[in-house]
Amino acid sequence: MAAGSSLLTGVALLICAFLDLLDWDVAVEGVAIIAGVTVAFSAIFRSGFNRRFADPTLAVPQVAVAILFLAYIIFRAGPAREGLVLLYPLALLFGVMRLSAKRLLALALLALAAHGVVLHLSYLHDEYGDFDLDTAIAEFAVLMIVLPWFAVMGGYVNRLRLKLADTNHELSAAFERIEQLAIRDELTGGYNRRYMLDALARERARAERLREPFSICLLDLDHFKSINDTFGHAAGDVVLHELPSVAGQGLRGVDVFGRFGGEEFLLVLPGTDLAGARLVAERVRAAIEAARFPGLPDGRRITVTLGVAERAPGEDTRMLLKRADRALYAGKGAGRNRVEVDLPPKG
Numbered sequence: 001m002a003a004g005s006s007l008l009t010g011v012a013l014l015i016c017a018f019l020d021l022l023d024w025d026v027a028v029e030g031v032a033i034i035a036g037v038t039v040a041f042s043a044i045f046r047s048g049f050n051r052r053f054a055d056p057t058l059a060v061p062q063v064a065v066a067i068l069f070l071a072y073i074i075f076r077a078g079p080a081r082e083g084l085v086l087l088y089p090l091a092l093l094f095g096v097m098r099l100s101a102k103r104l105l106a107l108a109l110l111a112l113a114a115h116g117v118v119l120h121l122s123y124l125h126d127e128y129g130d131f132d133l134d135t136a137i138a139e140f141a142v143l144m145i146v147l148p149w150f151a152v153m154g155g156y157v158n159r160l161r162l163k164l165a166d167t168n169h170e171l172s173a174a175f176e177r178i179e180q181l182a183i184r185d186e187l188t189g190g191y192n193r194r195y196m197l198d199a200l201a202r203e204r205a206r207a208e209r210l211r212e213p214f215s216i217c218l219l220d221l222d223h224f225k226s227i228n229d230t231f232g233h234a235a236g237d238v239v240l241h242e243l244p245s246v247a248g249q250g251l252r253g254v255d256v257f258g259r260f261g262g263e264e265f266l267l268v269l270p271g272t273d274l275a276g277a278r279l280v281a282e283r284v285r286a287a288i289e290a291a292r293f294p295g296l297p298d299g300r301r302i303t304v305t306l307g308v309a310e311r312a313p314g315e316d317t318r319m320l321l322k323r324a325d326r327a328l329y330a331g332k333g334a335g336r337n338r339v340e341v342d343l344p345p346k347g
Contacts, residue, residue, distance in 0.1 A: 003038055003042075005066070005090055005091070005093070005094050006034045006035075006037070006038050006066075008090065009030075009034060009066075009070075009087055009090065010030065010031045010034050010035075012083075012084065012087065013026075013027040013030045013031060013073065013084075014027055014031070016077070016080040016083065016084070021077075021078070021079045021080035021083070022077055022078065022079075022080040023076075023078070026073065026076045026077065030069075030073045033069055033072075033073075034069070037065055037066075037069065041058065041062060044058070045058075055098070057098055059094065059095045059098040059099050060095070060099065060103060060107070062094060062095075063091055063092060063094055063095045063099075063107050064107060064110060066091035066094070067088065067091050067107065067110055067111045067114055068110075068114060070084065070087050070088060070091060070111075070114075071111075071114035071115060071117070071118050074115070074118050075118045075121060075122065081118075081122075082135070082139060085115070085139060085143065088111045088115070088143065088147060089146065089147070089150050091107075091111070092104060092107060092108060092111070092147065092150055092151065092154060093154075095107065095154065096154035096157050096158060097157070097158065097161060098158065099154070099155070099158060100155050100158060100159075101151060101152055101154065101155020101156065101158070101159075102155070104150075104151035104152075104154045104155050104158075105148060105151040105152070105155070107151070108147035108148050108150065108151040109148075111143070111147055112140075112143060112144060112147060115140065115143055116140060119136045119139070119140060122136070123136070182194070183195040185258065185259040187237060187240055187241060187259075188240050188241050188243065188244050188258075188259050189241065189244070190244035190257065190258045190259055191256065191257070191258025191259070192258060192259060193258070193259065193260050193261055195258060196256065196258040196259075196260055196266045196268070197317070199256045199258075199268050200216065200266070200268055200317045200320075200321075201317055203256075203268055203270050204311065204316070204317050204320075206270070207270070207311060212270075212271050213271065213272065213273045213274075213310055213311065214268070214269060214270050214271060214272060214310070214311055215269045215272045215273065215274060215276070215277030215308060215309060215310040215311065216266060216267060216268050216269065216277075216308070216309055216311075216320060216321070216324050217266070217267040217269070217277060217280070217281045217284070217306045217307065217308050217324065218260070218264065218265075218266055218267075218306065218307045218321070218324040218325055218327075218328045219247070219264065219265040219266070219267060219281075219284070219304050219305070219306045219328075220263060220264045220265075220304060220305050220306075220328055220332070221239070221240075221243070221263040221264075221302065221303075221304055222302075222303045222304060222305055222332075222336040222337055223336075224236065224239075224262075224263040227239060227296075227302075231295060231296060231300075234295065235295035235296060238293060238294050238295045239293050239295075239296070239302055240259070240263065242291075242293055242294065243265070243288065243302075244257055244258070244259075244265070246287055246288055246291045247265070247267075247284045247287065247288060249287060250280070250283045250284065250287060251267075251280070251284075254270050254271075255267065255268065255269055255270070255280075256268040267280070267281075267284070272310075273310055274308065274309075274310035274341055274343070274344070277308045277310060277341075278308050278339055278341055281306040281308050281339045282339050284304075284306065285303075285304055285305075285306055285337070285338070285339055288302055288303065288304050289301055289302070289303050289304075289337065303336065303337035304337070305328060305331040305332050305336045305337060305338055305339075305340075306328065306331065306338075306339045306340070307324045307325060307326065307327030307328030307329070307330070307331055307340055307341075307342065308324065308327055308339060308340070308341045308342070309323040309324040309327060309341070309342045309344075310344055311344075312344040312345055315344075315345075323342040324342065326342055327340040327341055327342035328340065330342075
């Protein structure tokens with residue numbers, strides 16, 4: 001934006017020189033100063049020195065330098081002075097999207113003071129009586145009206161921008177919360193059944209594409225009804241809430257663990273064959289059995305039964321879940337607190 005504003009100012013100076021309203025040496029000097037200031041600020045930004053300031057865009061210094069530069073050129077502009085006065089709002093325009101009304105007003109007062117000095121010096125250096133005092137007073141009066149009002153309106157636009165940014169941030173946060181509600185189980189805080197089914201489908205597609213193995217574990221809390229009956233539903237809820245964090249301690253970042261329904265949980269293990277999955281399942285089982293859950297007596301331990309199945313080539317997720325569930329019920333029938341596997345179908 002600064003470079004674009006500088007380019008427009010340089011074009012305006014060259015047009016004035018082409019129309020013989022401005023000496024060519026003044027126009028060339030102005031363009032040279034513009035180029036130098038642009039290069040200087042670009043170097044500051046590229047060096048990262050600007051990040052040391054509260055406003056890394058350096059909007060106030062850039063606008064202030066532009067105003068002082070314009071005042072200098074206008075002082076030397078001669079007949080083109082009245083037309084170049086319009087460039088003051090252009091300098092302020094750069095700060096509209098960044099600065100408050102208070103700072104814009106301060107810059108507007110700087111422009112008024114600078115232009116007042118220009119008019120005064122022009123009057124003092126008028127050797128041929130060409131200076132029109134009435135026109136100069138009217139010119140300054142118009143600037144006194146336009147520049148402060150421009151600053152006030154610019155501040156209003158900036159407040160709208162900030163309000164819009166805050167609204168967008170709130171909407172993004174609300175959308176993120178909605179997304180989390182859609183995939184998170186309310187009680188456990190972990191992934192819910194919908195997300196686990198989606199994760200299972202994604203992993204099947206990935207394994208099919210890369211020809212890699214993957215396994216799943218269905219986990220069920222042993223005698224969970226007795227926990228609710230003996231210690232109350234609040235204690236049972238605490239167990240369900242704490243179980244994902246206990247089970248997840250020995251899992252990899254790519255492993256996905258979530259509630260599948262009631263006291264049943266699903267674990268998806270990418271790139272893991274049946275033997276590896278069995279080891280993971282045993283580690284999870286042991287961790288849960290060793291854990292102490294709030295709300296339960298010290299001597300009461302929670303145990304789980306796990307059914308493990310490795311996906312066979314071409315097998316869909318429905319059949320894979322059915323085999324893991326079959327292994328789970330086999331483990332329950334064999335006494336619970338154990339890991340059972342279902343071998344992939346042959347052929």
